[in-house]
Amino acid sequence: MKREVRSAAAPAPVGPYSQAVDAGAIYCAGQLGADPVTGKLEQGVVAQTRRALSNLDSVLGASGLSLKEVVKTTVFMVDLSEFQLMNEEYSRHFSPPYPARSTVEVRALPKGGLVEIEAVAVR
Numbered sequence: 001m002k003r004e005v006r007s008a009a010a011p012a013p014v015g016p017y018s019q020a021v022d023a024g025a026i027y028c029a030g031q032l033g034a035d036p037v038t039g040k041l042e043q044g045v046v047a048q049t050r051r052a053l054s055n056l057d058s059v060l061g062a063s064g065l066s067l068k069e070v071v072k073t074t075v076f077m078v079d080l081s082e083f084q085l086m087n088e089e090y091s092r093h094f095s096p097p098y099p100a101r102s103t104v105e106v107r108a109l110p111k112g113g114l115v116e117i118e119a120v121a122v123r
Contacts, residue, residue, distance in 0.1 A: 009058035011036045014110065019059045026063050030076065030118040031055035032111060045082040045114045049089040052117045057093075060121055067093055069121040075103040076116040086115055 005020035011034045013019060020028040033048025034041050036058070042051045057067050077086060083103065099119070109116050 005059060005063045007058045007062035009036055009061070010055040011039060020063065022063050024122075025071075026060060026065055026069075026119075026121040028056055028059050028119040028121070030074075030116040031059070032109065032113040032116050034111065034113070039111075041111055041113055045077070045079075045085050046089045048113060048115045049086045049117070050093075052115055053090070053093045056117060056119050060119070063121075065121050065123065067119075067121075068095075069123065070094070070099045070119045071122055072100045072120040073102075074118045075101065076106045076109060076118075077103060078106060078109055078114050080105040082114070 002021050002023040004018045005022050005026060007019060010019055010031060017029050020026050031052045032041065033051035036055060042048045053067065060066055075086065
């Protein structure tokens with residue numbers, strides 16, 4: 001059984017996908033560092049990382065969870081030379097035991113984003 005999870009406090013999907021799906025675990029679609037009201041990207045990788053994690057937290061909140069229940073993330077970055085900046089901001093949003101994580105450099109992200117983060121959380 002699966003159910004869509006939706007939060008008005010995070011940007012609406014720009015395609016045929018859900019912000020998240022609850023299938024026992026919560027599978028969150030990637031979130032860009034975009035303001036949920038204006039849709040505009042924050043400036044710089046640090047601000048985009050902060051906003052992407054805030055957006056994920058809002059989506060998780062719609063299912064009664066938070067970043068505390070995240071067990072796995074995938075971070076997509078346009079430029080891995082900015083990894084340390086992303087990593088420092090990312091570390092402010094999680095505590096041990098940290099989620100398992102993969103970080104991947106990609107050629108481009110939607111809307112010209114610098115970072116996109118997806119997550120899996122469990123109750």
